[in-house]
Amino acid sequence: MTTPAHRTGLLGELVCSNSLKSLEASNAHGLLKAELGALGSLVVSVAGNCAVPAGKALAVDRLLFARTITESITGHPNIRVVPEERAGIPEAPAVVASGPLTSDGLSDALAGLFGAAHLFFYDAIAPIVSAGSLDSSGLFPASRYSGEEGDYLNAPLDREQYYSFIDSLLSARRHQPHGFEEGRYFEGCLPAEVLAERGRDTLRFGLMKPVGLVDPLTGKRPYAVAQLRREDRAGSMYNLVGFQTQLAQPEQQRVFRTLPGLGRAEFLRYGSMHRNTFINAPRLLSENLEARTRPGLFIAGQLCGVEGYAESAAAGLVAGLNCLRVISGRPPAVPPEETMVGALCRYVGRGPLSGSYQPMNANFGLLPPLGTRIGDKRLKGEALAARSLESLKEWMSGLS
Ligand SMILES: Cc1cc2nc3c(=O)[nH]c(=O)nc-3n(C[C@H](O)[C@H](O)[C@H](O)COP(=O)(O)OP(=O)(O)OC[C@H]3O[C@@H](n4cnc5c(N)ncnc54)[C@H](O)[C@@H]3O)c2cc1C
Structure with a gap:
């Protein structure tokens, strides 16, 4: 067989x-x-x-x-x-x-x-990075709509940072799917770069939406956020929530390291679909x-x-x-x-x-x-x- x-x-x-x-x-x-x-x-x-x-x-x-x-x-x-x-x-x-x-x-x-x-x-795999490689000065812990610290680490982006991130995401080299894989995505689970192709603001109203979050450093809601969620009980791994991707692995490093707090992120698992x-x-x-x-x-x-x-x-x-x-x-x-x-x-x-x-x-x-x-x-x-x-x-x- x-x-x-x-x-x-x-x-x-x-x-x-x-x-x-x-x-x-x-x-x-x-x-x-x-x-x-x-x-x-x-x-x-x-x-x-x-x-x-x-x-x-x-x-x-x-x-x-x-x-x-x-x-x-x-x-x-x-x-x-x-x-x-x-x-x-x-x-x-x-x-x-x-x-x-x-x-x-x-x-x-x-x-x-x-x-x-x-x-x-x-x-539909989102990248996982090691907790020890994150720069906490660029991140704030919070769950949406909760005044308390919460379970997520949030990387806040201002307008300029957001569009610059979208530009690098869209220009990054992608893994070429095999013949039997092409074009078969589920609408509810699309690669981040495919969502970004639909419009430069799509992510800002989707997986990077900032609603319910206030950056303690500025006291304001960020323009967009990337959220990281604890993956294991020991808190040694964080998942980039919703960022399932088909970018080539070196490109994932390049693009995601432009996010605040992720400049030196160590990738434990790369995203893939x-x-x-x-x-x-x-x-x-x-x-x-x-x-x-x-x-x-x-x-x-x-x-x-x-x-x-x-x-x-x-x-x-x-x-x-x-x-x-x-x-x-x-x-x-x-x-x-x-x-x-x-x-x-x-x-x-x-x-x-x-x-x-x-x-x-x-x-x-x-x-x-x-x-x-x-x-x-x-x-x-x-x-x-x-x-x-x-x-x-x-x-x-x-x-x-
Ligand atoms: C296209 C592709 C590329 C990959 N590239 C890599 C890579 O570069 N590096 C990497 O580490 N991993 C890669 N993987 C993942 C890779 O498949 C796994 O790492 C590994 O081969 C899985 O081993 P396995 O024994 O579970 O399955 P397989 O190695 O796929 O073995 C399963 C076997 O079961 C047979 N089989 C299926 N259905 C039936 C049935 N009903 N009756 C009898 N036999 C059946 C299949 O023909 C196959 O021979 C790739 C996977 C795919 C699909």
Whole structure:
């Protein structure tokens, strides 16, 4: 069974970039791969053997990678590959990992099992920035119509700042959609740049409207605001509310850093809008990726709401491990919350603090904060990674 994006019929085909992102120990993606390596991930070990020079990233010879994965799986004595479309949900115990382009028949079956309202076909991802990278002097905390401080951070813009922001948004380079994605937007969930194209004031009366907000610095209502909403309980990540976008990633940095308080914003997740089948996992799955209403059925990969090659492999590994544990009568097991794999599973099982559930990639904002404050970004990343790998080791040694 193939999809409009896959071409070769091989397992493990990388449909777009041949990079599994950073290998650096101080980087969230590097940590995820280090953990996957420690957990014995086939994807990471084959990627290491098929690597091509790519600086500090792990990029692979994509054909060699897919061939090696295919050989490892088809050659395994306990695996039988059936290259057909599966239109129904398999009997539990089972893992469903049919990816962002899940076929129509299986999508219908998933909608039947979970309810159509809990199955999504497009993501609409707004960028997430780290709290520590924000400049609070440019922001004020407030909720609309509330005199109190409130839950949002607001970046106030005057007239000149607003139109200059709109100009950079409109002139920014966009990610080119794939053929099967073009023009398919939902009216209620349009990219910010598409809204801005409808009129230079559209955002000012929509997602950047200033009503109910008074800037304490001026005592006045700003001309427009960009709102940031807390994404996690620890308050380490903020979501740029309503700014789902198809701008290229470097352009997101350039454009959104022009907003007050965001001049040095560190992007933990970039905005995007893709054709992407995924379920409303926080309502449907436990942190071990098992369906709450169908014991023994696990949902993994992009379908459960993680985003990226390595993240999908991580979810697959946890779902596979737990499926095996169900078969052998053992309790579920999820790596600790200090690990990137464990943090991703917790995000899947719990979702964001507020707002809609959208796919998530590996980032340090998912991990519980360190006990001590480390200002240097690289040293902080290294400390988080060291804590994670230590706790993963301990968890693995206690695993029965
Ligand atoms: C066009 C595109 C480009 C992407 N580019 C990147 C990128 O550059 N970097 C990145 O990190 N991530 C990228 N992603 C996200 C990427 O899909 C995931 O990161 C990862 O491949 C998802 O892994 P998965 O195992 O969940 O799904 P997949 O890798 O898609 O595997 C799912 C498999 O299930 C099969 N399938 C679907 N329905 C059925 C059915 N009914 N019966 C039997 N088999 C079925 C599919 O044919 C597919 O082979 C991209 C996604 C798309 C769609």
